[in-house]
């Protein structure tokens with residue numbers, strides 16, 4: 443069988459493939475899902491109506507986990523830059539749309555290469571090394587701005603060709619999809635059948651592309667589905683995503699669930715959010731005490747004061763005294779923040795010069811990017827043996 447990835451059924455009909463047994467899928471995520479289910483599959487042909495960037499990311503993700511499987515790309519226009527990039531990420535061949543003979547020949551060659559590799563490639567292939575950094579945003583009180591900050595941090599991190607994945611771990615009431623106005627066609631619930639054997643192809647099939655360099659792993663749409671996600675699946679997914687991305691930003695619910703603790707265990711950085719009001723500060727103090735009890739190192743922790751300029755009778759100094767810790771970033775209050783959410787465009791994209799955007803970008807630069815003082819690998823051990831894998 444060959445997988446033909448082409449959203450346009452009429453265009454798909456025009457592809458003459460040497461293997462008559464072809465299964466058409468609409469997009470690369472479905473192709474990844476099918477590949478995961480069919481370990482013997484050796485060829486994916488990506489049609490001209492699949493965006494090149496998606497096709498190349500698919501090929502790049504596939505290579506380490508299924509080195510024997512080949513990708514042949516059909517493009518309406520073939521230029522040197524695209525060809526070079528395609529070959530760099532492991533595409534076997536790029537053929538011009540409409541050239542049936544070239545396509546048949548490319549498929550034949552790819553299958554031949556696959557057969558040759560099958561003899562020499564040990565299975566199962568190794569997972570890519572998990573080198574990405576997990577950054578978890580948490581506040582024990584609801585409505586502090588976790589989702590807003592997590593989205594804007596993820597956008598700010600996704601530049602200079604860095605790859606970032608934002609994970610919505612607020613499994614019951616996740617707001618990431620609605621906040622950036624994407625349709626949650628695939629969510630973490632689709633990972634259930636993969637539990638115990640998640641690989642990069644499977645993980646890639648769960649993701650929603652948001653913008654260049656930034657993908658989303660969305661929360662289930664039905665609140666009841668949250669309970670179906672076992673904590674070990676979250677651990678597995680985070681490990682695989684760490685191998686696929688430079689940064690994995692995790693948005694959380696306002697409670698210490700087992701899922702949240704797993705994300706904390708795996709994190710290189712904990713971003714603890716508060717607002718300048720007594721209940722939020724009390725909850726932050728409790729969170730800090732709990733983190734100390736769990737032996738989470740203090741140097742991977744940043745306290746962010748959201749709505750720092752809110753005139754509510756508490757100054758930044760009062761806040762610092764109350765939590766007995768320094769504040770790493772002050773994010774001002776602005777009506778443009780909810781306005782940006784209503785528009786579905788995070789404020790760091792909509793208005794990069796805005797004081798809120800600048801505070802977020804400065805925080806990313808000073809605390810989260812590699813080499814920033816608080817992001818160095820932690821030395822203290824985690825709450826459970828083998829639990830923390832800070833990087």
Ligand SMILES: Nc1ncnc2c1ncn2[C@@H]1O[C@H](COP(=O)(O)OP(=O)(O)OP(=O)(O)O)[C@@H](O)[C@H]1O
Pocket residue numbers: 581583584585586587588589590591612617694695696748749773774775776777779780781783798
């Ligand atoms: N700096 C800010 N200025 C003004 N409004 C803000 C700011 N930060 C967040 N908000 C607004 O506060 C509300 C809550 O924010 P958000 O949903 O990010 O909080 P949350 O902590 O994720 O909440 P939940 O616990 O319900 O998940 C939103 O309407 C958001 O637009």
Ligand SMILES: [Mg+2]
Pocket residue numbers: 588589590612617694
């Ligand atoms: Mg939220």
